[in-house]
Amino acid sequence: MRKMFVVALREYFAAVRTKSFLVTLIIMPVLMSGSLLMQWLLRDYHDTKTKRFAVVDRSADARLYSSIEKAIQRYNEHTIDPATKKAILPRFEIEQVAASSPEPDAVAEQRLELSQRVQKGELFGFLDIGTEVLQPPLDESGRPKKVVRYQSNRPTNLDFPHLVEEPILFAIQELRFERERVREPISRLRAILRSVPIEAMGLTRRNPANGKIEDASLQSRIAPVAVPIGFLLLMFMVVMMTATPMMQGVVEEKMQRIAEVLLGSVRPFDLMLGKLLGMTAVSLTITSVYLGGAYWAAREYGFAEYIPPELLAWFVVFQSLAALMYGSLFIAVGAACTDMKETQNLMWPVMLLAMMPMFLMGSVLQEPNSVVATTFSFVPFSTPMLMILRQSVPPGVPWWQPLLGVVLVLLTTLLCVWAAGRIFRVGLLMQGKGARFGEMFRWVFHE
Amino acid sequence: MSAVAIEAVSKSFRQHVAVDNLSLQVPRGSIYGFIGPNGSGKTTTLRMIMRIFFPDAGVIRVLDESAQTQRSILDRVAYLPEERGIYKQMGVREVLRFYAELKGFRDSRADIDAWLKRMDLLAWADKKVQTLSKGMAQKVQFIATVIARPELILLDEPFSGLDPVNAETLRDAILELRRDGATILFSTHDMSVAEQLCDFIFMIYKGRKVLDGTLESIQDAYGSDTARVRLDGAARLDDLPGVAKVTDLGRAQELRLAPEADTQEILAELMRRGRVRQFEIGRPTLHDIFVRIASPEETNHA
Numbered sequence: 166m167r168k169m170f171v172v173a174l175r176e177y178f179a180a181v182r183t184k185s186f187l188v189t190l191i192i193m194p195v196l197m198s199g200s201l202l203m204q205w206l207l208r209d210y211h212d213t214k215t216k217r218f219a220v221v222d223r224s225a226d227a228r229l230y231s232s233i234e235k236a237i238q239r240y241n242e243h244t245i246d247p248a249t250k251k252a253i254l255p256r257f258e259i260e261q262v263a264a265s266s267p268e269p270d271a272v273a274e275q276r277l278e279l280s281q282r283v284q285k286g287e288l289f290g291f292l293d294i295g296t297e298v299l300q301p302p303l304d305e306s307g308r309p310k311k312v313v314r315y316q317s318n319r320p321t322n323l324d325f326p327h328l329v330e331e332p333i334l335f336a337i338q339e340l341r342f343e344r345e346r347v348r349e350p351i352s353r354l355r356a357i358l359r360s361v362p363i364e365a366m367g368l369t370r371r372n373p374a375n376g377k378i379e380d381a382s383l384q385s386r387i388a389p390v391a392v393p394i395g396f397l398l399l400m401f402m403v404v405m406m407t408a409t410p411m412m413q414g415v416v417e418e419k420m421q422r423i424a425e426v427l428l429g430s431v432r433p434f435d436l437m438l439g440k441l442l443g444m445t446a447v448s449l450t451i452t453s454v455y456l457g458g459a460y461w462a463a464r465e466y467g468f469a470e471y472i473p474p475e476l477l478a479w480f481v482v483f484q485s486l487a488a489l490m491y492g493s494l495f496i497a498v499g500a501a502c503t504d505m506k507e508t509q510n511l512m513w514p515v516m517l518l519a520m521m522p523m524f525l526m527g528s529v530l531q532e533p534n535s536v537v538a539t540t541f542s543f544v545p546f547s548t549p550m551l552m553i554l555r556q557s558v559p560p561g562v563p564w565w566q567p568l569l570g571v572v573l574v575l576l577t578t579l580l581c582v583w584a585a586g587r588i589f590r591v592g593l594l595m596q597g598k599g600a601r602f603g604e605m606f607r608w609v610f611h612e
Numbered sequence: 613m614s615a616v617a618i619e620a621v622s623k624s625f626r627q628h629v630a631v632d633n634l635s636l637q638v639p640r641g642s643i644y645g646f647i648g649p650n651g652s653g654k655t656t657t658l659r660m661i662m663r664i665f666f667p668d669a670g671v672i673r674v675l676d677e678s679a680q681t682q683r684s685i686l687d688r689v690a691y692l693p694e695e696r697g698i699y700k701q702m703g704v705r706e707v708l709r710f711y712a713e714l715k716g717f718r719d720s721r722a723d724i725d726a727w728l729k730r731m732d733l734l735a736w737a738d739k740k741v742q743t744l745s746k747g748m749a750q751k752v753q754f755i756a757t758v759i760a761r762p763e764l765i766l767l768d769e770p771f772s773g774l775d776p777v778n779a780e781t782l783r784d785a786i787l788e789l790r791r792d793g794a795t796i797l798f799s800t801h802d803m804s805v806a807e808q809l810c811d812f813i814f815m816i817y818k819g820r821k822v823l824d825g826t827l828e829s830i831q832d833a834y835g836s837d838t839a840r841v842r843l844d845g846a847a848r849l850d851d852l853p854g855v856a857k858v859t860d861l862g863r864a865q866e867l868r869l870a871p872e873a874d875t876q877e878i879l880a881e882l883m884r885r886g887r888v889r890q891f892e893i894g895r896p897t898l899h900d901i902f903v904r905i906a907s908p909e910e911t912n913h914a
Contacts, residue, residue, distance in 0.1 A: 171713040179701065422697040426756070429662045429691040430714040590664070 168431045169439040176443025180410060181450060189406055190451060194458075213244070213252035218325055219279055219291035223264040223272075224298045230261050232336035233292075233329050240328055257325060267296055276316065283318055290317025290325060294333070299340055388471035390530065393557040396480055397526060397550050399455055404487050404519060407448040408495040411440065412508060415499030415589070424589075433586035441492045441582060448488040452481065479567060480553055486574045487549035491519055493581035500585065500592040522550035533558040543570060545577035584609045613676055615640045615764050615795035616661055621670030623656055630656040631667070632819035638797060638812075643790055645810035646799035647898070649906045653819045654799040655694065658766050661797070662691045675764055687716045690762035694769045694799075698753050700742035704733065707741060707752070708759055715760030727755045731781060747778050754782060758789060765789065767798035771805055783809060803899040813898065815905065822905050831895040838900060839867040839875065841882060842890035849885075854878050859900070864890065866900065 180186055222230045237257050244254040265275040279291045295301075295312030304310050313333065315326040342351050367381040367389065418424045427436055456477065463469045498511045522529075525547070529538040533555040539562075542551035548570040555562050587609045616638040623631040631653045638644045646654045659665045660672055663686075675688055699707055705724060712720035728734045731751045741749055750773060758765060770786075771779050786796055786809065800806050806813055807827055815823035823830050841849070842864045849865055850858045854873030859866040869875065875893055882888050896904070 168714060168716065171710065175702075175710050179699070183701075421700070422693045423699060425659070425662070425664060425693040426691060426697045426711070427714070428664050429689070430686055430711075432686075 166435075169435045169442065172427075172431065172436055172439025173442035173446065176411070176414070176440050177446045179414070180407070180443070180447045185410075186447075190454060193402055193406060194455065211254050213255050215256040215258060216289040216325070217258045217260070217287065219260050219262045219282070219288050220294070221262045221264050221275065221279070221291065222294045223267065223296045224294055225296075227261070227264065228340065229294055229298070229333055229336050232332045234259060236329055236332035255324075257328070262291070280316060283316070289319070289322075290315055292326070292329065298333075299337060299344070382467070388468055389559055392468075392471050392476075393530060393554045394526070395459065396553050396557055397522060399452070399459075400480070400484055400487055400550050400553065401519065401523065403448045403451050403455070403484060404491045406451060407444050407488060408492050411444045411492060412495040412499035412512075413505065415440075415496050416502055416505055416508060419500065419502075419592075420504065428590060433590045434583060437493065437496060437582050437586040437589060440496060441489050444492045445485050445488040448484060449481065452484050456480070476553075476557055479556055482571065483549035483553045483567075483574075486571065486578065489578045490545065490549070490574060490581060491515070493578060493585040494518070497581070497585040497588045497592075500589040502592075518546045522547045522554070525551065526554065529554050530558060534562065539566070542566070543573060545574050548574045613640060614638055614673070615642075615675060616797065617671075617673040618657070618661075619671045619673075621657075621660065621667040621672060623653075623660060623665060623667050629819050631660070631816075634670070634816070634819070634821055636814060636821065636824065638795060640795050641790065641793060642795060642811040643786065643809055644795075644797045645806040645813045646797065646816065647801070647803065647806055647813060647823075647902060648799075648816040652816050652906075654816055655768055657816065658691065658768055658797070658799065661766060662689065684716070687760065688763045689766070690715070690757045690760065690764070691766045692753055692757040692768060692770060694772070698741055698749065698756060701740060703738050703740055704728070704744070704752055705737045708756055711756040712759045715762070717760035720759060723759060723761075724755070727759065730785070731755060747774055750774060751778065751782070754785070758785075758794075763794055765794055765796045765798075767796065769800060770798055771800055771802055779805075803897065803902060807898050815902065817905055823901070827898065830898070830901065834896050834901060836893055836895050837869045837871075838894055838896045839869060839878065840890065840892045840894065841865045841867055841888070843882065843885070844887040844889060849882075852878060852881055859903075868896070868900075868904075 220230055220233055222228075237259055240254075241256050244252055244256050246253045262275075262279065265271040276293065279288065279293075282288045283290060293314045293316065295314075297310075297312050301309040301312045315323070338355075339351060342354075347354070365386065367386055369378060369380055371377070372379050418427065431439070460469070460472060460477075463472055494515045495512075498508055498515060501511060502508045521541075525538070525541055528535075529541075529551055532538055538551070538555060541547050542555055543566075552562070552567050552570045556567060614637045616636070618634055618636040621631060621634045622629070634653075634657065646657070648654050656665065660667050661674060663674075674685060699710075702710065705728070708724045708727075709720055712718075712724070717723075725734070725737075728737050731754075733748060733751060733755075736744060736748060741752060744752065750770075754767075754770060757767070767786075770782060774782060783805070786798075790796055810827070812825060813823060813827055813830060814821065825833075843849075849855070849867065852858075852867070854870050854877060855867045856870040857868040859868075867878070869878070879888070879891055882891065
């Protein structure tokens with residue numbers, strides 16, 4: 166028992182006192198938040214190169230084109246910052262292409278021609294307005310068919326179709342008015358038909374400090390999504406940050422023959438548990454740094470109430486369990502390999518296990534108490550991450566679920582530690598060739 | 613009571629038989645030398661004594677496990693693997709304290725200082741192991757092995773790569789540990805070290821025990837069948853009558869005499885061929901015995 170702590174202490178200080186630990190501690194969140202930060206920094210940046218579009222208006226007399234042209238003109242007036250005279254948005258140019266004859270072959274031929282012009286770079290994309298645009302036919306489910314299409318080889322940039330969508334609708338509405346001989350001014354009908362958007366918000370509550378009723382804040386909308394995702398990413402990141410060096414340490418011990426000395430002094434199970442305790446302590450150190458920072462930031466920006474202390478406590482519990490469970494898997498991988506390169510091959514199944522909660526994140530966020538989410542949160546390898554995810558999405562989970570999760574994870578961890586110990590003892594002394602999964606399995610059950 | 617009792621132990625790795633029906637008694641307080649060619653099973657035997665490997669068959673008893681003592685059997689045995697076996701990133705004093713605590717020896721500070729002083733490493737006490745020279749690192753490894761005052765000490769090639777001064781320091785340390793009551797078992801390729809240091813010598817070849825006993829008893833078994841000869845001028849000696857084998861040592865020749873050979877006749881023949889500087893009849897050296905057993909041509913003769 167004492168020796169276990171001797172090993173744990175050594176592992177802890179060996180990990181924490183290195184320069185690379187400090188560097189990783191700083192670099193990791195920068196990397197993780199880097200992409201978000203990048204997007205935020207570039208939110209006002211647009212490519213200001215002029216873009217050219219073609220418009221084929223197949224409607225009767227091509228009466229929609231002029232409305233599009235007007236809308237583009239209005240838009241182009243705003244592409245230059247009046248103060249600095251610098252372009253802030255790309256200018257759009259449009260050209261009208263005479264509609265081909267309405268036979269399907271001819272239409273397809275024209276679309277091919279225009280597509281080739283896009284390919285050559287003459288055009289950014291083209292808009293094709295169908296002949297039936299004035300009254301699109303209905304499909305089987307009673308919805309109007311889509312008769313206007315925007316074709317481009319850059320389907321992610323939809324600025325142009327978004328810009329012209331409403332002008333086209335308005336123009337068509339006017340044409341329909343004309344056709345139906347409605348006497349009322351169109352503005353009146355627009356007022357009657359104005360759409361009614363719904364805003365998704367959190368709950369209104371009474372502020373316990375001053376007794377006033379407070380409306381749901383912006384934070385109350387972001388937090389229920391941001392907090393769970395943040396928890397999940399933090400847990401995954403910390404596990405990777407601590408388990409990977411640990412695995413490298415095991416390979417090093419094996420290569421340097423330190424393992425023989427260790428096994429001559431400590432039982433494999435104690436050694437394994439000692440290493441894992443050391444690693445868990447490292448992960449808790451990192452967690453406390455990051456959580457502390459996050460909590461401070463949350464208070465600063467008014468999010469604090471969405472991270473209740475009991476949730477933080479549960480996070481620490483599941484973080485420790487994740488470190489123990491994945492740590493034992495990583496150690497087993499390290500023990501089975503003879504050099505660092507070999508670990509790559511054996512690592513991907515473990516990585517896949519660790520990443521499974523990531524794949525399920527979306528569906529769990531949507532329905533944290535669905536059968537699928539609940540079931541997967543009791544699969545021990547997913548439990549730490551998915552349970553904290555489900556707990557942090559309001560309204561939370563029944564009280565017994567995290568407890569049952571803890572028990573299952575602990576049992577799995579014990580099993581993993583035991584198996585890792587067996588693999589450690591056999592695998593550590595294997596020199597030369599690394600192990601395959603079948604062999605690792607045999608080591609576990611063979612005495 | 614033996615410090616180590618190995619009874620009919622065998623161990624195979626897949627098809628390869630590493631140790632084959634081996635028996636050995638290591639008396640307490642003795643220095644026992646393991647010799648044998650590379651790959652003959654020395655390290656496997658040491659690892660089995662350490663319980664890193666378990667034998668496929670047979671029993672290994674280490675120390676007296678029923679003895680009334682606070683320390684577990686693992687704490688009373690220490691093992692120095694061949695080369696390395698020490699954390700490079702840790703400080704010298706730090707790593708020694710770790711190894712002491714790993715053996716359950718808690719108050720090690722004074723012992724560490726004493727050992728560092730005697731091994732001439734005090735100036736390096738707070739340096740990292742990776743900054744040490746190979747010889748110094750090897751001394752640190754030795755201290756790490758014995759720091760917890762083990763009763764049985766297993767050393768795998770402790771002398772390899774040490775300069776004569778360091779080798780002497782190490783030899784003195786081993787002798788002193790024995791004086792304090794420890795049993796020492798070490799493997800070596802250096803026959804002269806084995807001859808000088810060991811109370812008992814044990815040779816393993818292809819997993820089997822081929823020699824076991826005191827140096828004298830081993831040499832007696834071979835009798836006085838060796839002549840060491842120095843002649844002025846080069847002369848062919850391999851056609852000498854009554855000589856089974858000639859080993860050219862460079863400045864001298866070692867003749868293995870055939871059974872029933874007449875040494876007087878051989879000397880007379882030598883005098884005819886050149887000026888004899890030295891002619892000495894004696895028992896074969898351990899080196900010679902080793903070569904006789906392990907060299908491929910000898911095996912073919914047998």
